[in-house]
Amino acid sequence: MPANRFNGQTDYGIGIGLRVPHYAHILEKKPVVDWFEIISENFMVDGGRPLRVLDRILEQYRVVQHGVSMYFGSADKPDRAHLRKLKALVRRTGTPWLSDHLCWGSVDGTYTHDLLPMPYTFAAARRTAEKIRQVRDYLEVPICVENVSSYAEFHVSEMTEWEFLGEVVERADCGILLDVNNIYVSSKNHDFNPYDYVDNLPHHRVGQMHVAGHTKFEKYLLDTHDHPVLDPVWKLYAHATRLCGVTATLLEWDDKIPSFDEVHDEALKANEFVDGARAGASRRSPARR
Amino acid sequence: MKAYSAPTGLRPPPARAPARLRSTADLRSLQRLMTRALVRPLTARDGLQPLWIDGRPMADVAASFIKANSRLTAFERLQIYNRVYWYRLMSCFEDDNPGLRALLGERRFRDLARAYLARYPSRSFTLRNLCSRLPRFIREEPRWTEPRTAPALALARFAWAQTVAFDGEAHPVLTADDIADSPPARLRVGLQPYLSLLELDYAVDDFVIAVKKRDALRAEASNTVESSAKGSRRRHARPAARLRRGRIHLAVHRLDGVLYYKRLDRAELRILEALAAGSTVARAAAAGGRRVPPGRVRDWFASWMKFGWLCKHQKSK
Numbered sequence: 001m002p003a004n005r006f007n008g009q010t011d012y013g014i015g016i017g018l019r020v021p022h023y024a025h026i027l028e029k030k031p032v033v034d035w036f037e038i039i040s041e042n043f044m045v046d047g048g049r050p051l052r053v054l055d056r057i058l059e060q061y062r063v064v065q066h067g068v069s070m071y072f073g074s075a076d077k078p079d080r081a082h083l084r085k086l087k088a089l090v091r092r093t094g095t096p097w098l099s100d101h102l103c104w105g106s107v108d109g110t111y112t113h114d115l116l117p118m119p120y121t122f123a124a125a126r127r128t129a130e131k132i133r134q135v136r137d138y139l140e141v142p143i144c145v146e147n148v149s150s151y152a153e154f155h156v157s158e159m160t161e162w163e164f165l166g167e168v169v170e171r172a173d174c175g176i177l178l179d180v181n182n183i184y185v186s187s188k189n190h191d192f193n194p195y196d197y198v199d200n201l202p203h204h205r206v207g208q209m210h211v212a213g214h215t216k217f218e219k220y221l222l223d224t225h226d227h228p229v230l231d232p233v234w235k236l237y238a239h240a241t242r243l244c245g246v247t248a249t250l251l252e253w254d255d256k257i258p259s260f261d262e263v264h265d266e267a268l269k270a271n272e273f274v275d276g277a278r279a280g281a282s283r284r285s286p287a288r289r
Numbered sequence: 290m291k292a293y294s295a296p297t298g299l300r301p302p303p304a305r306a307p308a309r310l311r312s313t314a315d316l317r318s319l320q321r322l323m324t325r326a327l328v329r330p331l332t333a334r335d336g337l338q339p340l341w342i343d344g345r346p347m348a349d350v351a352a353s354f355i356k357a358n359s360r361l362t363a364f365e366r367l368q369i370y371n372r373v374y375w376y377r378l379m380s381c382f383e384d385d386n387p388g389l390r391a392l393l394g395e396r397r398f399r400d401l402a403r404a405y406l407a408r409y410p411s412r413s414f415t416l417r418n419l420c421s422r423l424p425r426f427i428r429e430e431p432r433w434t435e436p437r438t439a440p441a442l443a444l445a446r447f448a449w450a451q452t453v454a455f456d457g458e459a460h461p462v463l464t465a466d467d468i469a470d471s472p473p474a475r476l477r478v479g480l481q482p483y484l485s486l487l488e489l490d491y492a493v494d495d496f497v498i499a500v501k502k503r504d505a506l507r508a509e510a511s512n513t514v515e516s517s518a519k520g521s522r523r524r525h526a527r528p529a530a531r532l533r534r535g536r537i538h539l540a541v542h543r544l545d546g547v548l549y550y551k552r553l554d555r556a557e558l559r560i561l562e563a564l565a566a567g568s569t570v571a572r573a574a575a576a577g578g579r580r581v582p583p584g585r586v587r588d589w590f591a592s593w594m595k596f597g598w599l600c601k602h603q604k605s606k
Contacts, residue, residue: 046458049546075317
């Protein structure tokens with residue numbers, strides 16, 4: 001699904017996250033990058049250097065917004081002031097779609113600044129889908145929700161994580177930002193088969209994918225975004241790409257950030273799997289040649 | 290160990306975890322329970338507190354809403370989130386307050402950070418605002434900074450002013466044409482929202498600059514040691530950062546996206562404060578005192594215009 005209504009009918013390739021240590025390199029060298037993903041909250045400010053840098057980036061590059069604090073799964077109503085700032089940024093960037101996480105992280109106006117796992121219940125799915133619709137209607141931009149990595153599960157859950165994801169996106173009629181690293185991390189932490197997760201998604205709703213590195217501890221994996229992508233994650237990415245089609249893909253590298261070129265080179269490894277998926281699709285669909 | 294004050298802004302968690310989740314109210318109940326668990330400070334060994342707020346074993350409370358797996362108990366799984374929460378917020382607090390850290394020393398600084406974050410959990414979607422209430426907290430609970438509460442307060446105010454100056458709102462800059470036909474007795478001008486005016490009893494600007502230089506040298510020194518592990522271990526001289534006592538008047542602002550601190554004359558500060566309070570230009574100039582020559586006041590206005598500090602007067606709503 002290279003272009004679909006969940007990613008604004010775009011056909012973006014391999015992107016990387018726009019991070020402060022790379023600002024000078026990007027602005028001076030103007031490297032060729034298909035697109036940048038920005039963390040919305042870093043630019044939901046009233047002025048100063050962040051917006052100056054963003055405007056210079058927007059002159060040269062395509063930018064997609066990715067949020068970390070909308071908390072679609074929180075019981076609280078969407079915060080109006082937050083939405084106003086986000087909409088101003090959406091207008092500034094012209095982002096063709098906007099993503100945030102299928103999680104919660106605040107209650108009664110107190111923020112944990114974490115991406116906390118959802119209880120996988122029908123009531124939670126209904127509430128979450130309702131909020132996604134409200135936010136999309138206000139922002140007037142397609143929304144993709146991202147599956148998070150998690151370290152805990154709730155007794156009250158009534159379904160698997162992928163069933164919950166499917167329930168939410170069908171009810172909200174929104175897209176999926178499929179983070180294959182998060183699936184892999186959670187599969188190890190919760191003892192499920194990551195391929196079951198990918199196989200049982202509504203593939204036509206995937207508007208973007210994420211890949212990233214993680215860290216292995218003695219008893220669990222932690223989603224650290226401070227490593228190159230590990231082989232099992234690339235394999236899962238290849239599998240997901242075969243099922244969902246070649247779609248906009250982004251490498252997340254948020255800690256111990258190496259040089260721009262190292263990050264970009266790591267992201268471009270995705271092309272190897274993209275080419276494989278394209279070849280596979282051609283073999284399966286000769287009429288499309 | 291000093292006790293932490295109860296967190297502000299949190300509603301009471303449910304007495305028991307919801308057995309089923311059938312409504313938004315149930316969802317909120319579960320989220321209040323987990324949030325309360327996460328914002329509780331870690332133990333001295335960076336662990337989840339062993340007892341819940343009502344005295345029950347935390348292991349029982351965690352097991353009432355979180356599943357265990359073959360490798361981790363519910364307590365251990367909740368502890369992962371508790372640690373991530375505190376590590377993230379402590380790291381942000383440290384980044385925002387290098388001066389306070391140097392003033393108080395590592396242990397007392399971390400005690401202050403934990404006490405502040407325990408009392409004032411974040412009420413903003415962005416970590417940018419994490420330390421907005423730190424000056425207030427230092428006034429409310431001086432026990433965490435005694436006997437250095439006054440300089441600690443000065444540094445906390447200075448740190449927050451830098452956050453505001455970095456990405457605070459900017460109004461269109463006032464031009465000479467905007468005020469050409471307005472007599473000073475009727476003209477009111479505003480100050481940029483990102484500009485902070487501080488009157489402090491400590492030279493916080495010199496101190497923080499020295500601390501940052503020292504920290505940069507330390508980083509350079511540790512890189513040198515790492516890169517020449519087999520060679521001689523060179524020691525860099527570390528300049529001592531000392532916070533001098535003495536009244537200063539300071540503007541914290543930005544120019545072309547870069548953060549600056551500018552020392553002001555006392556009269557200059559008074560005039561700016563008067564402008565910010567809504568006085569006419571003539572009255573504000575008088576607030577500087579009779580001893581200030583009119584030519585000097587004109588020069589100050591010219592500087593403020595050049596720095597872009599002045600904007601149109603915003604009538605208070």
